[in-house]
Amino acid sequence: MSYDLLTRAWVPVREGDVRSKVGLRELFLRAHELTDIEASPPPAASGLWRVLTVIAARVTGLDDMTLTAEEWGDLQAEVLEAGRFDPEAVEKYFARYAERFDLFDAKRPWLQDPRLREQCKTSSGVNKLVMARPAGNNQVWFNHVTALNPPPVPAEEAVFHLLMQLYYGPSGQCTPRTVGTVSAGNSKAGPLRTTISFHPLGRTVFESLIAGIPPAHKYDTGGADVAPWEAEELPDPLGLPPRPSGVGGVLTGRSQHAVLLQPSPDGAAVIDAWITWAWRDREFPAEDPYLIYQRNKEGKAFARQADAGRALWRDFDALLLDDA
Numbered sequence: 001m002s003y004d005l006l007t008r009a010w011v012p013v014r015e016g017d018v019r020s021k022v023g024l025r026e027l028f029l030r031a032h033e034l035t036d037i038e039a040s041p042p043p044a045a046s047g048l049w050r051v052l053t054v055i056a057a058r059v060t061g062l063d064d065m066t067l068t069a070e071e072w073g074d075l076q077a078e079v080l081e082a083g084r085f086d087p088e089a090v091e092k093y094f095a096r097y098a099e100r101f102d103l104f105d106a107k108r109p110w111l112q113d114p115r116l117r118e119q120c121k122t123s124s125g126v127n128k129l130v131m132a133r134p135a136g137n138n139q140v141w142f143n144h145v146t147a148l149n150p151p152p153v154p155a156e157e158a159v160f161h162l163l164m165q166l167y168y169g170p171s172g173q174c175t176p177r178t179v180g181t182v183s184a185g186n187s188k189a190g191p192l193r194t195t196i197s198f199h200p201l202g203r204t205v206f207e208s209l210i211a212g213i214p215p216a217h218k219y220d221t222g223g224a225d226v227a228p229w230e231a232e233e234l235p236d237p238l239g240l241p242p243r244p245s246g247v248g249g250v251l252t253g254r255s256q257h258a259v260l261l262q263p264s265p266d267g268a269a270v271i272d273a274w275i276t277w278a279w280r281d282r283e284f285p286a287e288d289p290y291l292i293y294q295r296n297k298e299g300k301a302f303a304r305q306a307d308a309g310r311a312l313w314r315d316f317d318a319l320l321l322d323d324a
Contacts, residue, residue, distance in 0.1 A: 001267045003103040003155045005110060006094055010156035011048070012038045013205070021156070024101065025094055028055065031206035032084035039160060046197045047163030049212065050251040050290075054227050056209040057216070057247040059089040065220040065246055072215050080210055100229035103155060104263045111162060111228055116177065116260040116274040123262065124175040126150050129161050129273040131168075152269035158261055165275055166255040167192045177258070177276040179237050187277035188256040196306035197290040198319055214247065214289035221245040221286070227252040241279045244286035254286060292318045 009021040013034045027034070037052075039045035057063035060079045067075065094101070103110050127133040127150045153161060169190040176185035200211040216225075225246025235242070237258070244250045255278060262272035287293060291303040292315055304315070 001104045001106075001263050003263070003267055005101045005103055005159065006098065008156070010159055012040075014038055024055070025090070027052075027205070028059065028085050028090045029087055031209065032204050034205040035203070036201070036208070037205060041160070041164070043164045043168045043192070044160035046192065046199075046290075047167040048160070049197075049199050050167075051163070051227075053209055053212050054248045054251050055093065056085070057213045059085055059093050060210070060213075062210075062213045063216050063225065063247045065216045065225065067217060069215060069217065072217060076210065076213070080207070084206055097229055103159060103261065104267060108229070108234075109261065111166060112260045113234060113258040113278070114260060115234065116258060116276060119177050119179055120175050120274050120276055121178075122175060123272045124275040126153055126262075126270060126272050128175075128275055129153065129158070129165065129259075129261070129270065131161070131164060152264055152271045154269050155263070155267065158270040162259055162261065165257055165259050166190060169193070169255075169257040169275070171256075174257075175274060175276045177237075182238055182280060184277060184280065188279075188283075190256060191254040191288070192291075194305045195288075195291050195303045197288075198292070198315075199290055212290075214250075216247055219244075219246055219250050219286075219289075221249075221284070223249055223284070225249050228255075235278070237277070237279060238281075240281050241283040243284045250286050250288065254283065256283065 005023060006025045007023045009023055011022050011024070011027055013020060013022055013027065014036050015034050019038065022030070037045070037048070039048050062072065062076060062079065064072070099105060100108050101110050107114060130153060133150070167190045169187070170193065171187060171189035173185060174187045176183060200208060202208040202211050221243055223243025223245030225248045226242070227248040230248065242249060242253050244254050258276050258278040260274040261270045263269070264271045287301065288303070293301045294304050295301050
């Protein structure tokens with residue numbers, strides 16, 4: 001079973017007034033022609049932009065933490081002046097990790113842990129994957145899907161629900177997972193839970209991505225700058241979580257949830273899912289470049305929480321500050 005995210009048309013994009021869907025390869029090869037990405041729901045778009053930013057940093061060299069601030073700025077200017085991603089660099093990167101971008105790969109499904117099928121006695125159900133659906137003892141608020149015969153989720157939509165679970169998944173009770181002698185049924189919240197992200201918007205997707213790449217040297221914490229699909233081995237859930245470092249580590253390596261999707265026989269949809277804890281040990285702190293941070297009375301930084309009653313223009317000054 002295969003669903004290749006590089007070639008399948010699943011990312012909604014806009015070119016002027018024309019809307020279509022593209023795979024990751026086409027998105028980067030045509031990023032200078034595309035006006036915007038129109039992914040939904042917003043939390044899924046937030047996760048997607050982080051993933052795309054890591055790839056953009058890789059193919060441009062703007063992930064180099066050894067560059068000084070001046071050198072990094074000069075390289076960013078050179079990339080912008082080129083006006084597009086280098087097709088050869090894009091093809092080289094995707095060729096290196098081609099099998100890692102398969103949503104349903106048996107050994108390394110994209111952003112998932114295939115071991116959950118054996119480590120969890122039961123699945124979580126496809127309703128648990130979709131946050132707007134009622135699951136377990138939750139009340140029916142947004143739709144009336146039941147657990148008796150839940151409709152499958154089209155694969156192209158399941159990608160976005162996967163991203164939401166990894167970045168915004170809730171804390172608390174989850175499907176029990178047993179690893180060795182350790183068995184637990186609770187997890188921590190996703191790294192972006194309760195927050196609101198601010199992303200720069202350029203005239204094209206290319207400009208938006210380049211403007212959104214954070215200066216790599218600011219995120220050198222001594223850990224490995226590795227995105228989950230780049231790692232040689234699956235992580236040890238009983239070991240220490242990786243220290244978020246560099247663009248890849250900070251933007252894609254901090255999830256507290258482990259997820260696995262079960263495809264339908266034809267691979268066109270997701271019919272079941274496992275959602276559980278990824279780590280038992282305390283994670284290393286890291287500041288996300290797209291969040292606004294405040295400091296408490298002790299001087300400790302914390303991300304400002306999302307508030308539907310707060311006017312966004314009030315946060316404009318905070319977006320301009322290099323140091324709160």
